[in-house]
Amino acid sequence: MSDCVYERLRAFLDRMPGGFPSTDSGIEIRILRKLFAPDEAEITPHLNECLEEVSAIAKRVGRAESEISEKLEHMAREGLIFRYRDEGKTLYRANPFVPGLFEFHQHKVDREFGELMEQYMPHLGMLWATVKTKQLRVIPVDSALDALPAVAPYNQVREFVKKQSLISEAPCMCRREYALMEHKCDRPEGLCFSFGDVARYVIENGMGKQISVEEALQRLNLAEESALVLAPANSQEFQCMCCCCSCCCHLLKLLQWVDRPVDHFQSGYQATIDPELCTACGTCLERCQINAIKNGGSVMEIDPARCIGCGLCVSRCPAEAISFDKHPGVAAPPADCSVLAKKVKQERGLA
Structure with a gap:
């Protein structure tokens, strides 16, 4: 044919x-x-x-x-x-292709598919960059939010997980692809979460396994220890969440090459380093997945145009020199994935 x-x-x-x-x-x-x-x-x-x-x-x-x-x-x-x-x-x-076909193909991925995706994803990324409403958002790790006075429920990932009746965990498609291409990544291969109806689909079709709420919370601890960015759909209620590293995640790899990653991910928070407290130990530099931190000599410095508000640097700073604040004027994400889809289609001229 x-x-x-x-x-x-x-x-x-x-x-x-x-x-x-x-x-x-x-x-x-x-x-x-x-x-x-x-x-x-x-x-x-x-x-x-x-x-x-x-x-x-x-x-x-x-x-x-x-x-x-x-x-x-x-x-x-x-x-x-x-x-x-x-x-x-x-x-x-x-x-849809992403998220959807791409992730659900993880049980059959081979090296050729990984190489094809590596060539194709920049084209998809350029399309996403033209749309005002972003497909994905960042949820900060909970420990980075501990000192904040008021945190919206949709940014409290552990509370979100506790409310779920069905959760699945599957291998990360990106890390599996790059492993087949002989790239060495020491992060856990799993930690691709689905919830509700999507979790049931994943479990029924052998694409992942069911895990309990307690197991999911333990996996979130592992994700934070492994410096993985929590990236669900850009909606308050969502059915999938990735745990991303910049050496394998197609999107984070692309964002390392743009001047303003903050413009390409819905992000509600911003990290700031206090130069009076910073000891320039480099812990934050190692944990940042988006090249937002540089060594300024006597102190570390965060580029606000690059910071996507994941909180990974905040949670592990031994000097407690990093503060975490809301981005001013950032609107709440759409209520759910159907509202998000409708909004994106309108902006693309498809609705």
């Missing part, structure tokens, strides 16, 4: 909030060929972004419901589309 079916799929994915832009090299088509068989690529654009029953999808595809039901179930197990079961009904919807 020609590339036409894959180009139709690419255009379909590009109309979703996160996008999937074309490139001069056609690298995106090679990625889709790795993920989708031709028949799967033909079926997927007939799905919607909202959950629906098999009968509606089969009607649009123009095939028997029994045939499409079997095909959709297989595609859901492979991470190509999303499946939701409720009260005896099975519903399906399309997966």
